[in-house]
Amino acid sequence: MKQKFFSISVNRSLMIALVAMLAMGACKSKKKAVQQPAPPVPVEQVQEATPTPAPVSSGEEVAAEKLENYFNSVAAAGNVTxxxxxxxxxxxxxSNQETPVLIVIHEENGIKDYDEPTTIAKYLEYLKDTKKNLNYISDIRMDANGKVSELELRRK
Structure with a gap:
Protein backbone atom coordinates (compact mmCIF):
# COMPACT_ATOMS: atom_id res chain seq x y z
CA MET A 1 0.00 0.00 0.00
CA LYS A 2 2.86 2.32 0.84
CA GLN A 3 4.35 1.71 -2.57
CA LYS A 4 1.12 2.72 -4.26
CA PHE A 5 0.91 5.92 -2.21
CA PHE A 6 4.51 6.71 -3.04
CA SER A 7 3.97 6.20 -6.79
CA ILE A 8 0.85 8.38 -6.74
CA SER A 9 2.65 11.21 -4.98
CA VAL A 10 5.63 10.92 -7.38
CA ASN A 11 3.28 10.99 -10.38
CA ARG A 12 1.46 13.91 -8.88
CA SER A 13 4.71 15.76 -8.17
CA LEU A 14 5.94 15.18 -11.71
CA MET A 15 2.65 16.48 -13.09
CA ILE A 16 2.84 19.60 -10.94
CA ALA A 17 6.44 20.21 -11.97
CA LEU A 18 5.55 19.76 -15.64
CA VAL A 19 2.63 22.21 -15.38
CA ALA A 20 4.82 24.72 -13.54
CA MET A 21 7.53 24.50 -16.19
CA LEU A 22 4.99 24.97 -18.97
CA ALA A 23 3.51 27.96 -17.17
CA MET A 24 6.91 29.55 -16.66
CA GLY A 25 7.88 28.86 -20.24
CA ALA A 26 4.66 30.44 -21.47
CA CYS A 27 5.29 33.52 -19.34
CA LYS A 28 8.75 33.94 -20.74
CA SER A 29 7.56 33.68 -24.30
CA LYS A 30 4.84 36.26 -23.57
CA LYS A 31 7.44 38.57 -22.08
CA LYS A 32 9.61 38.18 -25.15
CA ALA A 33 6.64 38.91 -27.39
CA VAL A 34 5.78 41.99 -25.38
CA GLN A 35 9.35 43.23 -25.23
CA GLN A 36 9.96 42.91 -28.97
CA PRO A 37 8.99 46.04 -30.84
CA ALA A 38 6.22 45.65 -33.36
CA PRO A 39 7.36 45.55 -36.96
CA PRO A 40 7.08 48.96 -38.60
CA VAL A 41 3.85 49.53 -40.44
CA PRO A 42 4.33 50.79 -43.97
CA VAL A 43 3.14 54.36 -44.26
CA GLU A 44 1.33 55.33 -47.41
CA GLN A 45 2.24 58.61 -48.98
CA VAL A 46 -0.90 60.71 -49.07
CA GLN A 47 -1.01 63.63 -51.41
CA GLU A 48 -2.52 66.67 -49.82
CA ALA A 49 -5.70 67.64 -51.58
CA THR A 50 -6.27 71.23 -52.36
CA PRO A 51 -8.49 72.60 -49.63
CA THR A 52 -12.03 73.12 -50.76
CA PRO A 53 -13.40 76.52 -49.91
CA ALA A 54 -15.98 76.60 -47.16
CA PRO A 55 -19.51 76.84 -48.47
CA VAL A 56 -20.52 80.46 -48.65
CA SER A 57 -23.71 81.18 -46.76
CA SER A 58 -26.22 83.32 -48.54
CA GLY A 59 -27.48 86.50 -46.92
CA GLU A 60 -30.80 84.81 -46.28
CA GLU A 61 -29.19 81.90 -44.43
CA VAL A 62 -27.13 84.21 -42.26
CA ALA A 63 -30.18 86.38 -41.53
CA ALA A 64 -32.28 83.32 -40.69
CA GLU A 65 -29.63 82.05 -38.27
CA LYS A 66 -29.35 85.44 -36.56
CA LEU A 67 -33.13 85.73 -36.29
CA GLU A 68 -33.42 82.24 -34.78
CA ASN A 69 -30.88 83.32 -32.15
CA TYR A 70 -32.83 86.53 -31.48
CA PHE A 71 -36.10 84.61 -31.18
CA ASN A 72 -34.56 82.15 -28.72
CA SER A 73 -32.97 85.00 -26.74
CA VAL A 74 -36.24 86.91 -26.46
CA ALA A 75 -38.08 83.78 -25.32
CA ALA A 76 -35.38 82.92 -22.77
CA ALA A 77 -34.78 86.47 -21.50
CA GLY A 78 -34.50 86.68 -17.73
CA ASN A 79 -36.35 89.97 -17.43
CA VAL A 80 -38.36 92.44 -19.51
CA THR A 81 -35.47 94.89 -19.97
CA SER A 95 -37.30 96.78 -43.35
CA ASN A 96 -39.86 98.09 -40.85
CA GLN A 97 -41.76 97.03 -37.73
CA GLU A 98 -44.80 96.15 -39.85
CA THR A 99 -42.95 93.41 -41.78
CA PRO A 100 -45.42 90.53 -42.21
CA VAL A 101 -44.87 87.27 -40.36
CA LEU A 102 -46.81 84.31 -41.71
CA ILE A 103 -47.12 81.14 -39.65
CA VAL A 104 -47.90 77.96 -41.60
CA ILE A 105 -50.37 75.81 -39.68
CA HIS A 106 -51.01 73.19 -42.38
CA GLU A 107 -49.69 72.28 -45.81
CA GLU A 108 -51.10 69.74 -48.21
CA ASN A 109 -50.21 69.23 -51.88
CA GLY A 110 -48.21 72.45 -51.88
CA ILE A 111 -51.15 74.51 -50.59
CA LYS A 112 -50.36 76.28 -47.34
CA ASP A 113 -52.81 77.34 -44.66
CA TYR A 114 -51.61 80.23 -42.52
CA ASP A 115 -52.49 81.39 -39.06
CA GLU A 116 -53.73 84.99 -38.85
CA PRO A 117 -50.97 87.20 -40.30
CA THR A 118 -49.04 89.25 -37.79
CA THR A 119 -46.14 91.69 -37.80
CA ILE A 120 -42.61 91.16 -36.58
CA ALA A 121 -43.08 93.61 -33.70
CA LYS A 122 -46.18 91.73 -32.50
CA TYR A 123 -44.48 88.36 -32.94
CA LEU A 124 -41.46 89.42 -30.86
CA GLU A 125 -43.78 90.71 -28.12
CA TYR A 126 -45.60 87.36 -28.25
CA LEU A 127 -42.27 85.54 -27.72
CA LYS A 128 -41.47 87.83 -24.80
CA ASP A 129 -44.85 87.18 -23.16
CA THR A 130 -45.06 83.41 -23.69
CA LYS A 131 -41.34 82.71 -23.14
CA LYS A 132 -41.59 79.90 -25.71
CA ASN A 133 -40.21 79.78 -29.23
CA LEU A 134 -42.31 77.05 -30.87
CA ASN A 135 -41.61 78.01 -34.51
CA TYR A 136 -38.67 77.94 -36.87
CA ILE A 137 -37.98 80.00 -39.97
CA SER A 138 -39.01 78.14 -43.12
CA ASP A 139 -38.73 81.01 -45.60
CA ILE A 140 -37.25 84.45 -45.49
CA ARG A 141 -37.41 87.20 -48.09
CA MET A 142 -34.96 90.06 -48.26
CA ASP A 143 -35.32 93.46 -49.92
CA ALA A 144 -32.69 95.22 -52.03
CA ASN A 145 -31.15 96.80 -48.92
CA GLY A 146 -30.50 93.41 -47.29
CA LYS A 147 -33.33 93.84 -44.78
CA VAL A 148 -35.96 91.18 -44.12
CA SER A 149 -39.18 92.03 -45.98
CA GLU A 150 -41.23 88.89 -45.20
CA LEU A 151 -40.90 85.95 -42.83
CA GLU A 152 -42.57 82.54 -42.95
CA LEU A 153 -42.52 80.33 -39.85
CA ARG A 154 -43.50 76.71 -39.10
CA ARG A 155 -44.05 74.70 -35.95
CA LYS A 156 -40.99 72.86 -34.63
Missing part, protein backbone atom coordinates in the same frame (compact mmCIF):
# COMPACT_ATOMS: atom_id res chain seq x y z
CA UNK A 82 -33.22 92.28 -21.57
CA UNK A 83 -36.08 91.05 -23.74
CA UNK A 84 -36.83 94.60 -24.92
CA UNK A 85 -33.17 95.23 -25.77
CA UNK A 86 -33.05 92.01 -27.79
CA UNK A 87 -36.29 92.95 -29.57
CA UNK A 88 -34.81 96.34 -30.56
CA UNK A 89 -31.70 94.62 -31.95
CA UNK A 90 -33.81 92.13 -33.91
CA UNK A 91 -36.05 94.86 -35.37
CA UNK A 92 -32.98 96.47 -36.98
CA UNK A 93 -32.80 93.48 -39.33
CA UNK A 94 -36.25 94.22 -40.78
Missing amino acids: IANQTIQEALRMF
